[in-house]
Amino acid sequence: MDNRWFAHYPPGVPHTVDADAYPSVASLLEESFARHADQPFSVCMDRWMRYRDLDRESARLAAWLQGLYLPEGARVAIMLPNVPQFAVTMAGVLRAGHICVNVNPLYTARELRHQLRDSGASVIVILENFAHTLAEVIEDTPVQQVVIASMGDLLGAWYGRWISFAVRHLAKMVPAYELPLTGGRQVLTFKQALKLGARRRLTPIAARPDSPAFLQYTGGTTGLSKGAVLTQRNIIAATLQAQAWFAPALARIGDARRINSIAALPLYHIFALTLCLLAIRQGSHLTLIPNARDIDGLVATLKKRPFHLLPAVNTLFNALLQHPQFAQVDFSQLCVSQAGGMAASQATARQWQKVTGSVMIEGWGMSETCAIGTNNPVNATQFSGSIGYPLPGIEVAIKDDQGHDLPLGQPGEVCIRGPNVTPGYWQHPEENTRAFTPDGWLRTGDVGVMDDGGATHIVDRKKDMIVVSGFNVYPNELEQVIAQCPGVLECAAIGVPDEKQGEAIKVFVVRSQPSLSEDDVLRYCHDQLTGYKRPRSIEFRDELPKTNVGKILRRELRG
Numbered sequence: 001m002d003n004r005w006f007a008h009y010p011p012g013v014p015h016t017v018d019a020d021a022y023p024s025v026a027s028l029l030e031e032s033f034a035r036h037a038d039q040p041f042s043v044c045m046d047r048w049m050r051y052r053d054l055d056r057e058s059a060r061l062a063a064w065l066q067g068l069y070l071p072e073g074a075r076v077a078i079m080l081p082n083v084p085q086f087a088v089t090m091a092g093v094l095r096a097g098h099i100c101v102n103v104n105p106l107y108t109a110r111e112l113r114h115q116l117r118d119s120g121a122s123v124i125v126i127l128e129n130f131a132h133t134l135a136e137v138i139e140d141t142p143v144q145q146v147v148i149a150s151m152g153d154l155l156g157a158w159y160g161r162w163i164s165f166a167v168r169h170l171a172k173m174v175p176a177y178e179l180p181l182t183g184g185r186q187v188l189t190f191k192q193a194l195k196l197g198a199r200r201r202l203t204p205i206a207a208r209p210d211s212p213a214f215l216q217y218t219g220g221t222t223g224l225s226k227g228a229v230l231t232q233r234n235i236i237a238a239t240l241q242a243q244a245w246f247a248p249a250l251a252r253i254g255d256a257r258r259i260n261s262i263a264a265l266p267l268y269h270i271f272a273l274t275l276c277l278l279a280i281r282q283g284s285h286l287t288l289i290p291n292a293r294d295i296d297g298l299v300a301t302l303k304k305r306p307f308h309l310l311p312a313v314n315t316l317f318n319a320l321l322q323h324p325q326f327a328q329v330d331f332s333q334l335c336v337s338q339a340g341g342m343a344a345s346q347a348t349a350r351q352w353q354k355v356t357g358s359v360m361i362e363g364w365g366m367s368e369t370c371a372i373g374t375n376n377p378v379n380a381t382q383f384s385g386s387i388g389y390p391l392p393g394i395e396v397a398i399k400d401d402q403g404h405d406l407p408l409g410q411p412g413e414v415c416i417r418g419p420n421v422t423p424g425y426w427q428h429p430e431e432n433t434r435a436f437t438p439d440g441w442l443r444t445g446d447v448g449v450m451d452d453g454g455a456t457h458i459v460d461r462k463k464d465m466i467v468v469s470g471f472n473v474y475p476n477e478l479e480q481v482i483a484q485c486p487g488v489l490e491c492a493a494i495g496v497p498d499e500k501q502g503e504a505i506k507v508f509v510v511r512s513q514p515s516l517s518e519d520d521v522l523r524y525c526h527d528q529l530t531g532y533k534r535p536r537s538i539e540f541r542d543e544l545p546k547t548n549v550g551k552i553l554r555r556e557l558r559g
Helices: 004-008 025-035 051-066 084-096 109-119 128-140 157-170 190-197 232-253 270-282 295-302 314-322 346-356 429-435 475-482 518-528 554-558
Strands: 040-044 047-050 075-079 099-102 123-127 145-149 186-189 212-217 227-231 260-263 285-288 309-312 336-339 360-366 371-375 395-399 412-417 442-450 456-461 466-468 471-473 488-498 502-511 537-540
Touching: 025 051, 025 084, 025 232, 025 270, 040 051, 040 084, 047 051, 051 084, 051 190, 075 084, 075 109, 084 099, 084 123, 084 270, 109 128, 109 212, 109 227, 123 128, 128 145, 145 190, 186 190, 212 232, 212 270, 227 232, 232 270, 232 336, 232 371, 260 270, 270 285, 270 309, 270 360, 270 371, 295 314, 309 314, 314 336, 314 346, 314 488, 336 346, 346 360, 395 442, 429 442, 456 475, 466 488, 466 502, 471 475, 475 488, 475 502, 475 518, 488 554, 518 537
Parallel strands: 040 285, 075 099, 075 123, 099 212, 123 145, 145 186, 260 285, 260 309, 309 336, 336 360, 502 537
Antiparallel strands: 040 047, 212 227, 360 371, 395 412, 412 442, 442 456, 466 471, 488 502
């Protein structure tokens, strides 16, 4: 292993982790449940859940699942937002010996049909708010068991009933639906499943380290989404890597069980999922944010109690900074502002540090790497602009299209391997052939360079690269520059067909100052960018299309 990056590890961070420390993710979870039984696990809408509650309810759900006598390796889809039912279901599925299939609750019917069919999920746990989408496609999927959760199921008897009533009848957030019961299909409520499971005894399952724990579907930015197989060993490694990496920053809190992590990013996404597992591992607690798009509500929640770990994508950091009440939040206990999921903006990072006093720490990863593959040191004193160094036990290399290592400083494809890296995609052997080099490196599709110290700098996604008169132009570079133009809130750059140059550059801009004109942006670009990197046209938008996680969708801008 090229260990040039070890010199930049914070003191106390190990070079490797023991990915075989636990035989299964379930055993890691159960150890934490027992060790931290009296500690709080989560708070949602001011209602707390302790680890003993998570242990009890997940065991009941697991026992109910075992009573279905599903075949080994059965897939269970989880279509839930950030509510307590998510962790209960995730832990229950793993303790039952099955495979979690995380599903975006905001999926369209077409996207949901594809994921359920591709994964072969026979069971789904879904919030009633989204059941109408399932009703459109369920007869065209293998789903036979449907568990319908309500928003207030685990928020206490009276308060929970009130929340569910308010969501259904006052906010009218539960569209009408009808799930067909043909072919032996069964539908029951989340509470009914727990009640039935309480009558059974959970049988411990001895999962193998290389058996799948999750099918984590990619964003599908190029065609249909694929399920990255994340094994028991992958998940254990990623959890221990995150614990080792964040420890130096969180050490000032003393008892790790006091740590409050803000779960605003959706837990079905690999970034937030890994940090959820980290919280369980160290016995800390999560503040669950069911709807992070409600910035007013998120800021109000941040004001309620000290918080220590705030993971977010650049767009969420930016949205918080624009809120008029955000500067009034108490940031005195904030240890880590973790950026990931998309490129972090230097302009946003600079403003974030100015307002909060906390350095934005950028990392990089994929569903295929169980979230974090590289990260900047958590003791950094300023935003670096790089994606940092490989976490313990991970190797990163910059390779050409033939899989050969490139010299330091030369751009090429970022490739990665380690105990956290997927062995491949679910039932897509042809994709595996394309995704891995013969000697086991995962081709990430990102273009990057590595510096002398081992830090990697992402240039861009290979597929997003714009070719202007034979010159390669990387949208991330343009966006980083244009985002610093006075009056620009957000921007995205794409290539559009051009008869003379092959492609021309078009930039979409969201203004923070209504007076900003196209000429203003073009003049700024003229001063900051060389000729072939300057945009041909500027289009102003009220907002940019984004995924539910906050990534800007360049493909939608291309039309």
